[in-house]
Amino acid sequence: MAPPRLKLAKKKQNAAKLVDTDDYLQSGDSHEEAMRKHRVGDPAKALRFADRALDVYSQGLAKFPRSFDLAYNKARLELEKATDPVLSEALEMPIIDALRQALSSHNYARDLEPTHPDTLFNMAQVLTSMAERIAEDDESDDSEAIQNLEKALEIQSHCFQLQLAAFEKSRLELEQAMRETAQQEMSPIGGVEATSSNTTTEPQNVNQEEQWVSIEEPITAVTLLETIIAQIEALSALCSILSSDQTVSSMSALSWIDSYSTNLLTQTLPTLLSENQEALEPRLPDVLLPRAVFMSNYLELSFRVSAIDVEKYRQELDAAFIQPGLDGASENVLLAIANALLSLNSALADSNSEAESHAAFRWKILIDAQSRLSSVASIPHIDKHTLATTHLLRGDISLFLQILAYPPVAHSQAQTTTPQLLKHAEVYYRNASKLLGSFGSSTEEERIACELKGAVVNVLQQVTTDQAAAGSSSGQSSSGTIINMTASPHQIESALESILRVRGEEWVRDHIEDMVSDGLVLPQVFSAII
Secondary structure, X not given: OOOOOOEEOOOOXXXXXXXXXXXXXXXXXXXXXXXXXXXXXXXXXXXXXXXXXXXXXXXXXXXXXXXXXXHHHHHXXXXXXXXXXXXXXXXXXXXXXXXXXXXXXXXXXXXXXXXXXXXXXXXXXXXXXXXXXXXXXXXXOHHHHHHHHHHHHHHHHHHHHHHHHHHHHHHHHHHHHHHHHHHHHHOOOHHHHHHHHHHOOHHHHOOOOOOOOEEOOOOOHHHHHXXXXXXXXXHHHHHHHHHHOOOOXXXXXXXXXXXXXXXXXXXXXXXXXXXXXXXXXXXHHXXXXXXXXXXXXXXXXXHHOOOOOHHHHXXXXXXXXXXXXXXXXXXXXXXXXXXXXXXXXXXXXXXXXXXXOOHHHXXXXXXXXXXXXXXXXXXXXXXXXXXXXXXXXXXXXXXXXXXXXXXXXXXXXXXXXXXXXXHHHHHHHHHHHHHHHOOHHHHHHHHHHHHHHHHHHXXXXXXXXXXXXXXXHXXXXXXXXXXXXXXXXXXXXHHOHHHXXXXXXXXXXXXXXXXXXXOOOXXXXXXXXX
């Protein structure tokens, strides 16, 4: 959701000179309008207008440091620059640095008005985005990301309470106004005369200069729902980071998440929905999917810290995505289910026990995920980037299925279908790379990562072919044998030649190490490079 803006009623522009806060607000707003005009067609130009607006707000704050409107607009626009998919792509600085600047500006605005709900909401969004960026960086300390998310949730909770109080106050005032109106309609004609006489005084202000004022959007039930959704998404991100970072004490964090989410999902959300059914019914899908995704991440974390077993994990995962109002055939739900199943597979792969007993189950859930992605790809007029994502994930699934062929899993179905699975992976990665290449430079990093995975598959095909030939010459069946040979430096360099030339050995090595860490390939195959 875009950061909430302060609506401004424009005044007449009589001079170009910036004298008071209204002048700075007007000038900054005009630059923002130009930014939005060029956002789609010319992102770089849009970003220049955004920077001009920020310069104006900064100049205004230098003269009027206590102006909340200027401080809020500056902070809000910095958040938009860092999180808008189009604008952030054109940034010439790391996004995490842009987010840190936005956080500093939000702290400034909050100091001016500590209880302004939109400022608090946006500040929590900054912290959540920062946490996600930090978690993506392998060199960063996840503890900072976790602290940011916990702080974001505390701020969102406070924001919700302020919004709820304002919402209840508005509702009471509306009820009072309706009662007064009803009483006036029942009163004698004198009430009409009074109204008529009052209208004669209106023209007295016509010639006065129009003034800019901040016009706050009223707090509605939808506003409250959006704040709840933001909290659910922050909880999801927290669970995801904790699941991937085994150095953090996740059990105590799980207890905190359980307490927070139980109150939010079993008390606050149901109460809001039941009391505002007519207003919120059209927005129900907007909260059902984030809730299901949170449950998926929460269950994964619970399994990884041994709070639940695999049976309970799968049972509750199925229930999370079977809810009235959640369209199981929609693109977003199908993608979410596929990702949830892949997380379940990874959690099982990382568990150090019962590898063989889980083999058939992992095969089943991976095939299920593959099927969901195929359904997404068959949706008419699907977005090309989404289609590329389905190909990439199906390539990963083919490798996940193939690696089940080797001990300690040694699943027979994977053993007999290894050549087909590798061929499928090659095709999926090639298709994903072609689709991403059609977007130009904006998806170049994704495209070349797909190309690398395709090249890795080529190496695996060579190794398995060599192994099959070795088994045949010795009179042994190749089915079920371990890949006990390392790909030669020549095989690796030949398959990865173009990528090594463009990205260098360090980039290639890092990405192959990531594939090993993700459970897509066996480390011994690439021991010559990692």
